[in-house]
Amino acid sequence: MLLLALAVMLGVKFFAPGLLSEPAVAAWSTVFVAVCVQASPYLVLGVAVSTAIAVFVPPTFFQRALPSNPMLAVPVAGMAGAALPGCECGSVPVAASLMERGVARGASVAFLLSAPAINPVVLVATSVAFAGHPAVVVARAAASLLTAIVVGWIWQRLGRSVPVPRRFTHPDGSSRAERARTVAAHDITQSLGFLTIGAAAAATLNVAVPRSFLAHFAGNDVVAIPALAALAIVLAVCSEADAFVAASLTQFSLTARLAFMVVGPAVDVKLIAMQAGTFGRRFVTRFAPLAAVTAALAAAAVGGWLL
Amino acid sequence: MTSAVSSAILLLFGAALVKLGISDELLHYVRPASRPWVFAAGLALLVLAGWSLLSQFRPPSSPDSDDPRRSVTDQADAEAHLSQAGSASGGHNHHGATRTAWLVLAPVLALLIVAPPALGEFTANRAPAVNATASGQKASLAAGSTPVELNMLMFYLLSSAKPAALAGRPVTLVGFVEKQQPGGFTLARLVITCCAADASTVKVTITAHVPPPAVGSWVQVTGQFAGVGSDADHTPALAATATTGIPAPKNPYG
Incomplete structure (x- = not known):
């Protein structure tokens, strides 16, 4: 596969340089590299946290910090998401570590959904992008938290049949440093690898979908909300930047733009690829549709009420 | 040796990020404020990958593994864990992990060979x-x-x-x-x-x-x-x- 990729790239470089000057191909490769580069620091941060949880934080910590009733643990974990500043890619390895440390599956997915959406960095970016509409910030936090809690509860009830693969774990005999290295190397390789698939998908859609096409959906919220939810899934814009993209979609109602910002951090092509790699395909085929529909409904409800 | 391959790929990716962190090319892809973060992430990956490579070419020197055969057992145990995981999820096994590492090569090659230009009129x-x-x-x-x-x-x-x-x-x-x-x-x-x-x-x-x-x-x-x-x-x-x-x-x- 490596040789094939190398051969293709070298072949293109030396025998068909015209292809690279083809604007769509050039734009694709720029967006692909940009998504990978931009996500890397967040992945490294996320993996540092996930490694700390997996190796240095004792499992008893989570038993004490979270309510023992798994249904009550869901909203607590959802709120705790506010403490991890970053965008969505970093929270995947962290949620995987939480599950491994015995945190209930509902609480773990609530954290997975809320961390990229309601942290202070994202909310400040949202308030800058929607300077004239402070209610949008409140609506975003409320709808994202609502999504995290509802999906967490549903997953706690129904997610039992979806086993989550055990990650590489060294036997307890090896030193902590060795275990930390193994977990970190495994998690970062895994996340980066699946990030590249997601980045390729996002770059393809970024180049292939002209935004002017969207204008057809702007008139009616019944069409506009699903349209912008779908756009959020295919564009996979980082949650720190999505408010600026949403702000630029001026022909849409605020509620439809809220749906873009609530769905994006919960489900997008980049996250689907990373979650399939980390939690398995069975997980993602159930979780992604559930999270996307819940997020769109939460945005419609909160938007209708606040905006 | 398969995990040596993934470490080597991680090393390349880290090097690509560090190189980007000190060049103007960075600005084709991300905002200038990202520079220190990209550089630091690249450095962290270099350290992690270098450490992984080193430990694959010498017996573990941690205090609690004084028995030279210990590393062999560790390896076997780890493989057992992995194959368990693989059978549970279908495809998530050691082979899958190395396959995932190859994917990381895509952005590295794109950066080294193609060096995508800044976005323009398209x-x-x-x-x-x-x-x-x-x-x-x-x-x-x-x-x-x-x-x-x-x-x-x-x-x-x-x-x-x-x-x-x-x-x-x-x-x-x-x-x-x-x-x-x-x-x-x-x-x-x-x-x-x-x-x-x-x-x-x-x-x-x-x-x-x-x-x-x-x-x-x-x-x-x-x-x-x-x-x-x-x-x-x-x-x-x-x-x-x-x-x-x-x-x-x-x-x-x-």
Whole structure:
């Protein structure tokens, strides 16, 4: 596969340089590299946290910090998401570590959904992008938290049949440093690898979908909300930047733009690829549709009420 | 040796990030403020991958593994864990993990061999216009009549929020030619928030009496604000008095 990729790239470089000057191909490769580069620091941060949880934080910590009733643990974990500043890619390895440390599956997915959406960095970016509409910030936090809690509860009830693969774990005999290295190397390789698939998908859609096409959906919220939810899934814009993209979609109602910002951090092509790699395909085929529909409904409800 | 391969790939990716962290090429992909983070992430990956490689070529030196055979057992145990995991999830096994590592090579090769260029007129044609209402109120221009060099985004914000500040003031803008049209051309600059994936466009209609420069070329245009267009984005116009070709700026995004 490596040789094939190398051969293709070298072949293109030396025998068909015209292809690279083809604007769509050039734009694709720029967006692909940009998504990978931009996500890397967040992945490294996320993996540092996930490694700390997996190796240095004792499992008893989570038993004490979270309510023992798994249904009550869901909203607590959802709120705790506010403490991890970053965008969505970093929270995947962290949620995987939480599950491994015995945190209930509902609480773990609530954290997975809320961390990229309601942290202070994202909310400040949202308030800058929607300077004239402070209610949008409140609506975003409320709808994202609502999504995290509802999906967490549903997953706690129904997610039992979806086993989550055990990650590489060294036997307890090896030193902590060795275990930390193994977990970190495994998690970062895994996340980066699946990030590249997601980045390729996002770059393809970024180049292939002209935004002017969207204008057809702007008139009616019944069409506009699903349209912008779908756009959020295919564009996979980082949650720190999505408010600026949403702000630029001026022909849409605020509620439809809220749906873009609530769905994006919960489900997008980049996250689907990373979650399939980390939690398995069975997980993602159930979780992604559930999270996307819940997020769109939460945005419609909160938007209708606040905006 | 398969995990040595994944460590080597991780090492390459870390090196690519570090190299990007110290070069201007970084600005083709992400905003300048990301530089220290990209550099630090690359460094962290270099350390992790280097450490992994070293420990694969020498017996573990941790205090609790004094038995040289211990590492062999560890390895076997680890393999057992992995194959368990593999059977539970279908495909998530050691082989899968190494396959995943190969994927990381894609951005490395793209950076080393292709070195994708900054986004240009192709994207400017398609990306949505930047939203002026959000930050327009903060736009300001010190009063005066001396010629002033303005960022395209600032010019655009002023044109919609405080057009009076621009009246009669000669301004200089830097951007690239998005398209030619009768009596002038469209000057464009892309604006990014996080990375090139979220680019939006600022456009200014230039009316000039000189033949328009080639599409995609960078120019510096001096002229006077000439009102906003009747299109949905209220594209401002500039009546040019001078148009000079310039090399692409280090930071292509405004």
